[in-house]
Amino acid sequence: MNAFLTWLVLLAPAGAAVVITLTALRRPATAARWSIGAILVAFAASLVLFRAGATGETAVVWLDLPGLRVDFGLRLDPLSLLMLLVVTGVGSAIHIYSWGYMRGDPGLPRYFAGLSLFSFAMLGIVLATNLLQLFVFWELVGVSSYLLIGFWYERPAAADAAKKAFLTNRVGDFGFLLGIILVWSVLGTLNLAELSAKLRAAPPAWGAAATAAGLLVFCGAVGKSAQFPLHVWLPDAMEGPTPVSALIHAATMVAAGVYLLCRLFFLLNAPALEVIAWTGGLTALLAALLALQQNDIKRILAYSTLSQLGYMVMAVGLSGAGGHPAPAMYHLTTHAFFKALLFLAAGAVIHALHHEQDIWKMGGLARKLPVTFWTFLAGTLALCGAPPFSGFFSKDTILTLAWEREHYALLALGVGVAALTAFYMFRLVLVAFTGPAKSQAPDHAHEAPPVMTVPLVALAVPTLLAGFWGIDRGYARQYGAEAAAAHGWAAHLFEPFAHAPMAAWGGLLAAAAGFVAAWTLYRRAVSDPLPGLLGAPARWLRDRLYFDELYAALIAATQDLLARVVAAVDRWVLAAGLVRGTAGVFELTGRLLRHVHTGNLQTYALLLAAGAVVLLWWTLAR
Amino acid sequence: MNPGLEHYLVVSALLFCLGLVGVVLRRNLLVIYMSLELMLNAANLALVAASRFVGNLDGQVMVFFVVTVAAAEVAVGLALIVALYRRRQTAHVEDLTTLRL
Numbered sequence: 001m002n003a004f005l006t007w008l009v010l011l012a013p014a015g016a017a018v019v020i021t022l023t024a025l026r027r028p029a030t031a032a033r034w035s036i037g038a039i040l041v042a043f044a045a046s047l048v049l050f051r052a053g054a055t056g057e058t059a060v061v062w063l064d065l066p067g068l069r070v071d072f073g074l075r076l077d078p079l080s081l082l083m084l085l086v087v088t089g090v091g092s093a094i095h096i097y098s099w100g101y102m103r104g105d106p107g108l109p110r111y112f113a114g115l116s117l118f119s120f121a122m123l124g125i126v127l128a129t130n131l132l133q134l135f136v137f138w139e140l141v142g143v144s145s146y147l148l149i150g151f152w153y154e155r156p157a158a159a160d161a162a163k164k165a166f167l168t169n170r171v172g173d174f175g176f177l178l179g180i181i182l183v184w185s186v187l188g189t190l191n192l193a194e195l196s197a198k199l200r201a202a203p204p205a206w207g208a209a210a211t212a213a214g215l216l217v218f219c220g221a222v223g224k225s226a227q228f229p230l231h232v233w234l235p236d237a238m239e240g241p242t243p244v245s246a247l248i249h250a251a252t253m254v255a256a257g258v259y260l261l262c263r264l265f266f267l268l269n270a271p272a273l274e275v276i277a278w279t280g281g282l283t284a285l286l287a288a289l290l291a292l293q294q295n296d297i298k299r300i301l302a303y304s305t306l307s308q309l310g311y312m313v314m315a316v317g318l319s320g321a322g323g324h325p326a327p328a329m330y331h332l333t334t335h336a337f338f339k340a341l342l343f344l345a346a347g348a349v350i351h352a353l354h355h356e357q358d359i360w361k362m363g364g365l366a367r368k369l370p371v372t373f374w375t376f377l378a379g380t381l382a383l384c385g386a387p388p389f390s391g392f393f394s395k396d397t398i399l400t401l402a403w404e405r406e407h408y409a410l411l412a413l414g415v416g417v418a419a420l421t422a423f424y425m426f427r428l429v430l431v432a433f434t435g436p437a438k439s440q441a442p443d444h445a446h447e448a449p450p451v452m453t454v455p456l457v458a459l460a461v462p463t464l465l466a467g468f469w470g471i472d473r474g475y476a477r478q479y480g481a482e483a484a485a486a487h488g489w490a491a492h493l494f495e496p497f498a499h500a501p502m503a504a505w506g507g508l509l510a511a512a513a514g515f516v517a518a519w520t521l522y523r524r525a526v527s528d529p530l531p532g533l534l535g536a537p538a539r540w541l542r543d544r545l546y547f548d549e550l551y552a553a554l555i556a557a558t559q560d561l562l563a564r565v566v567a568a569v570d571r572w573v574l575a576a577g578l579v580r581g582t583a584g585v586f587e588l589t590g591r592l593l594r595h596v597h598t599g600n601l602q603t604y605a606l607l608l609a610a611g612a613v614v615l616l617w618w619t620l621a622r
Numbered sequence: 623m624n625p626g627l628e629h630y631l632v633v634s635a636l637l638f639c640l641g642l643v644g645v646v647l648r649r650n651l652l653v654i655y656m657s658l659e660l661m662l663n664a665a666n667l668a669l670v671a672a673s674r675f676v677g678n679l680d681g682q683v684m685v686f687f688v689v690t691v692a693a694a695e696v697a698v699g700l701a702l703i704v705a706l707y708r709r710r711q712t713a714h715v716e717d718l719t720t721l722r723l
Contacts, residue, residue, distance in 0.1 A: 599719030602654075606646045 172223015277317025
């Protein structure tokens, strides 16, 4: 491997962040050039490395303590090479798009510094050679997401959302840290290669701690990838600028959780994988249901991200011992393309409508914003799993996986979620882009400038074609599995139907059913007919099943309890016991001793004499 | 019978106790003062006797110091008593309880 290029990939965004922060905080154009340049350099270097098929490891010693040696290193293998391309490629499109979307914002240099820091942190996770280094970058992703979600910090909602994202992630990260410590205490090393070799050589060395460690590591992924029950931060993270949402939802942050699971796949044993599979499945279902009744264009996309992440996590869990989680990474990759596309297109819509995000105030945008519409439609079709879009293939590999593992409950769940996905995505498309204009806003809409539409088109290409690029085989190589490539495009397109017809047809028909339902309900709707059909459940879904309220109440109750305990300790132990107790003892002694002072000289003399006698007796008699 | 060290020490102890009783029981400051002197001299007697019987002059040297200090003390003490009497018109200890809280 080429060590210089690899370091360049990692350090170019870091350098840009440093340079912008130090020198260009008042010069937007310079800041944008540095940031975009850095990510493009990283992308180019990643491409070169990928073409060369470079694998290997380079490291410098970071910590050398007795019993613990931690390197700061870079690791290239099929997994990290492909992931590098995704992060820097999608990241590049988002960076360039940001230049158009954020133009004129007074905080633009700060924005680009944050963006570069975010890319740096994510690349650090991808390239990390050991768990501690990974954890450091993991936390750095948390910090930079905080900075970017709270970019418009003068808006209370944005500041709250940033805090919420950060704190929710802390909960998961706590488990992850415990998992790292457990792994280290049992296996004595944090290096990924050594860990994997050790476990392969002697699986029993792991013993009973295996499930615990697997689940603790999964905690980290639950936080970052916003799985149930820590999913609440992701929809709120929509308060950040739209390109940031695209970055968080596509290439970085939420991808980190799934990437971590695939990276540490060798740690996970069968019981842990079962938990992971069900968590993912439930998240997918829950998020898809919640998405049905959201009206904010970005929130719908946020819930769809949650749902797709659920698919990926489910795929990891379904891979099972002896299998490999390439389907999860495959879906992560295609999802990165089309979700970034969807978010950037949504950003173009929001931009065109002067920050109107309610889909019930849009309508008829297809004619006004043709490029945005067609690219958004491409992303939607990919998300719904319509062939030949990339999402079809990646979703199909997951459903096929469930089929092959004979996990029919999760297969049914996956198919059901596919139907829901098609329903809510076409609800969004039909309401926002077609039908009558539902407010004055769409009348004045105009297409975004090329700096924003070019990234859209650039992302639409992999959205359409990534299914034919053999990405799944690239990932499979990581786990030592070689899948046979289908010959020719047509053969590749029909291969899923021949290989596992139940999964392929199931997913496709479910999506079609969802589409038909959306078409009947929303083609001409000017207000949502679903609450009238469903009644109370629709209201529950719109209110996000009251998870936020539940957590708020739980946290408030816990906080109150803690506060009460602390107050009691303060009042009764510290104030009453220690402070007033000390004073009281002295005061009481004083009050008692006061009676000795009669003021009578002769009493004193007598006491003095008696004291002298006692002392004499003390010294002489003994 | 030759008097031995014990005899002197017993006399000294008796004198000391007499002085102490005087200090504790008598009410007049002047008498208390005289009793104090008695206690000092009891100590002096013990010192001289011990010096004589041990064959070492240190004790007698000590007595000179005690006598000197006692003289100085008497001068200061009497002056204080006179001053006190002038101010309070009394030299009885029961009347002098201003130190009491």
